[in-house]
Amino acid sequence: MENKAIPYGRQDITGEDIKAVIETLQSDYLTQGPKIAEFETEFAGYVGSKYAVAVANGTAALHLSTLALGVNVGDKVITTPITFAASANCVRYCGGEVVFADIDPATYLLDIDKVRALLESSPMGTYKGIIPVDFAGRAVDLEAYKQLADEYDLWILEDACHAPGGFFLDSQGSRQYCGSSRFADLAIFSFHPVKHIAAGEGGMVTTNDEKLYKKLLQLRTHGIVKSEGAFTNTIDFAGGKETYPGWYMEMQMLGYNYRLTDFQAALGMSQLKRADEGLQRRKELARRYKDAFSGSPFIKGQSGVVEGHAYHLYVIEVDDRLGLYNHLRESKIFAQIHYIPCHLMPYYRQFGWKEGDMPSAEAYYRHCISLPMYPTLTSQEQAFVIEKVISYYDR
Numbered sequence: 001m002e003n004k005a006i007p008y009g010r011q012d013i014t015g016e017d018i019k020a021v022i023e024t025l026q027s028d029y030l031t032q033g034p035k036i037a038e039f040e041t042e043f044a045g046y047v048g049s050k051y052a053v054a055v056a057n058g059t060a061a062l063h064l065s066t067l068a069l070g071v072n073v074g075d076k077v078i079t080t081p082i083t084f085a086a087s088a089n090c091v092r093y094c095g096g097e098v099v100f101a102d103i104d105p106a107t108y109l110l111d112i113d114k115v116r117a118l119l120e121s122s123p124m125g126t127y128k129g130i131i132p133v134d135f136a137g138r139a140v141d142l143e144a145y146k147q148l149a150d151e152y153d154l155w156i157l158e159d160a161c162h163a164p165g166g167f168f169l170d171s172q173g174s175r176q177y178c179g180s181s182r183f184a185d186l187a188i189f190s191f192h193p194v195k196h197i198a199a200g201e202g203g204m205v206t207t208n209d210e211k212l213y214k215k216l217l218q219l220r221t222h223g224i225v226k227s228e229g230a231f232t233n234t235i236d237f238a239g240g241k242e243t244y245p246g247w248y249m250e251m252q253m254l255g256y257n258y259r260l261t262d263f264q265a266a267l268g269m270s271q272l273k274r275a276d277e278g279l280q281r282r283k284e285l286a287r288r289y290k291d292a293f294s295g296s297p298f299i300k301g302q303s304g305v306v307e308g309h310a311y312h313l314y315v316i317e318v319d320d321r322l323g324l325y326n327h328l329r330e331s332k333i334f335a336q337i338h339y340i341p342c343h344l345m346p347y348y349r350q351f352g353w354k355e356g357d358m359p360s361a362e363a364y365y366r367h368c369i370s371l372p373m374y375p376t377l378t379s380q381e382q383a384f385v386i387e388k389v390i391s392y393y394d395r
């Protein structure tokens, strides 16, 4: 019997989600309206941050963050090569220079020792910030990064696109949730359909810093302010007498239109209600993959079972990865590769990055493959995936 296609990730849209969107479409607001503030409050509550700013997508969240942090032409920022290109590109949008540091082959995350080595080998002030990525959903130990960042006067922008609900255990054994911004200046999320919370497109920036929060709000809408206390032109110029006229607004910095729509926020909020449930299911799937593959001679590494991991992806490392990829496709199992190392993208090669620069990331890329991982993946479907992986190597 023909099986149905099994992608590596997919959204789950329920009747409740559809109802929430329709209700919003029937309201007075189509673009940014009251649902945005509601979504921001709920999302901030979920990750444990003081503020949240909803934006058009995760890439816009990154761009606004680098703008708010003041990245300028030539500013050097460190990030990982094993991420979606947007984590690095946001530095380039501001004219900054991306400096890649290698990954830790055990966690697949930016290796803090490699970052420290970079910092130690350069004059103080060479670097401006670090963008650690909670790759695959595994939370970066931001307490350790914060210590390092403080030593070198750097900011931290956490790319938490893969990890809403994820956490690491700090030095006291307490859970520190991704995006809480306890140890980061800013954190960002994406609501692309393969992510934990889908809004079609969508993103969020979280922070505990009021100044950055206000700047993000302004940058999200063209750099415009509408409140009287913030105006710099005179009342007279604005055309008022004793107060500014009702129509008056000022564009005070170069901003963008990175707004999210109200109906996307309604979908995001409806999805957020089920986020913990989805996370629970992802953890069950991860445990089953790990149990199925532990001790298998063809497995060189895998995401495994890690406390606080949010399992956006479940990665295994294998020999003959291309053979396995094609074998799975024959059974309509669409595993995926995350990621082609960023520093070897033609765009980044032009800055001098080349093979051999990031040995761990490059070795990881030769073997990694992400297996299907999403809450509606049934146990039978997962068993089918596992059987197909094992049968490929047991031929």
Ligand SMILES: Cc1ncc(COP(=O)(O)O)c(C=O)c1O
Binding pocket: 057, 058, 059, 060, 083, 084, 086, 087, 133, 159, 161, 162, 189, 190, 191, 192, 201, 202, 203
């Ligand atoms: C780690 C990471 N950062 C940033 C992004 C960009 O998010 P978006 O696709 O919403 O722009 C993604 C999305 O794929 C991602 O996986």
